[in-house]
Amino acid sequence: MGQIQLDLKNQDFSRLAEAGLRLPGLREVKSLTQSSRIEAPTTIIATVTTGAEIHVGAFCSLSGGTLNNVRIGRYTSIAAGTVIGVHEHPTDWLTTSRTSYWPQVYGWDELVAPDRAAEIRAGKRAFTKSCPITEIGNDVWIGQGCFIKSGVKIGHGAIIGARALVTKDVPPYAVVLGAPGRVVRTRVPEALIDRLLASEWWRYSIYDLFAAPFDDIARALDVIEDRIAEGAIKPYAAPVITASDLTEPQLLAARLAANFSRPLAKAS
Numbered sequence: 001m002g003q004i005q006l007d008l009k010n011q012d013f014s015r016l017a018e019a020g021l022r023l024p025g026l027r028e029v030k031s032l033t034q035s036s037r038i039e040a041p042t043t044i045i046a047t048v049t050t051g052a053e054i055h056v057g058a059f060c061s062l063s064g065g066t067l068n069n070v071r072i073g074r075y076t077s078i079a080a081g082t083v084i085g086v087h088e089h090p091t092d093w094l095t096t097s098r099t100s101y102w103p104q105v106y107g108w109d110e111l112v113a114p115d116r117a118a119e120i121r122a123g124k125r126a127f128t129k130s131c132p133i134t135e136i137g138n139d140v141w142i143g144q145g146c147f148i149k150s151g152v153k154i155g156h157g158a159i160i161g162a163r164a165l166v167t168k169d170v171p172p173y174a175v176v177l178g179a180p181g182r183v184v185r186t187r188v189p190e191a192l193i194d195r196l197l198a199s200e201w202w203r204y205s206i207y208d209l210f211a212a213p214f215d216d217i218a219r220a221l222d223v224i225e226d227r228i229a230e231g232a233i234k235p236y237a238a239p240v241i242t243a244s245d246l247t248e249p250q251l252l253a254a255r256l257a258a259n260f261s262r263p264l265a266k267a268s
C-alpha cells in the first residue's frame with residue numbers, strides 16, 4: 001500500500017489543534033498509508049506507528065498507548081497504556097523471526113549479504129497476517145492498559161475494562177473484562193441494543209442531540225428517533241483529513257478553521 005511521507009512541525013500541531021484536530025500522537029510519524037483518514041474534531045494523543053493505516057472518526061478521545069493499522073469509529077475513547085495493532089509473527093514457518101518475511105529489517109541484509117541483498121528481497125515470501133486491520137466501532141470505551149490483538153473487531157458501544165487482553169471479536173454493547181478477555185454482561189438491556197444499532201445515533205453531532213436525556217437510554221432513543229424521523233437533525237458532515245492533506249498542514253488548518261465558527265484555545 002502506498003505511503004505518504006510526513007514532516008509535521010511544532011507550529012503545525014498548534015495550528016491544527018486550534019482548528020479541532022489535536023494530533024500529538026503523530027509527532028514521530030514519518031509516513032502513513034495513502035488511504036489513512038481522520039475526521040474532525042478529534043484528538044489523538046496515543047502514539048501512532050510510522051507507516052500505519054489509521055481511520056479515526058470524529059469526536060474521539062484517544063488518550064494514550066500505541067495505535068497501528070486500526071479503524072476507529074466516532075465517539076470512541078481509549079485510555080493510556082492501551083496497545084492496538086502489534087505485529088504478529090509466523091508460527092508455522094521455519095522461523096518466527098521477521099527476517100523470514102522482511103529480510104531488510106534493520107538493514108541486516110545489506111550488512112551481512114550486500115552482494116545478494118537484491119536477490120534476497122526479490123525472493124522474500126509475503127506474510128499477510130503480520131498486522132491485519134483492527135476494527136473498533138463507534139462509541140467504544142477501552143480502559144487503561146488494554147491489549148487488543150491485531151485483526152480483532154470490537155462492536156459498537158462495547159466497553160473493554162482496564163488491563164483486559166482481547167484476542168477475539170467483541171459483540172456490540174458487550175462489557176469485556178480480564179485476561180483473556182471475556183464478555184461478562186451487556187452494557188445496556190438486550191431489548192435496547194437493536195434500537196441503538198438501528199438509530200446509528202453516532203452519525204449525528206452530539207451537540208444536535210442535547211434535547212435527549214442522555215442518562216435514560218430508552219427515553220433518549222425516543223427523542224432521537226423522533227427527531228430523525230421528523231428530519232429535525234441531519235447527519236454530521238465531518239471534515240475528512242487524508243494523509244495527503246497532512247503534507248500541507250497550514251493549508252489544512254485554514255480549511256478546517258473555515259468549518260467552525262471560532263477557533264479552540266491554543267494548545268500549550
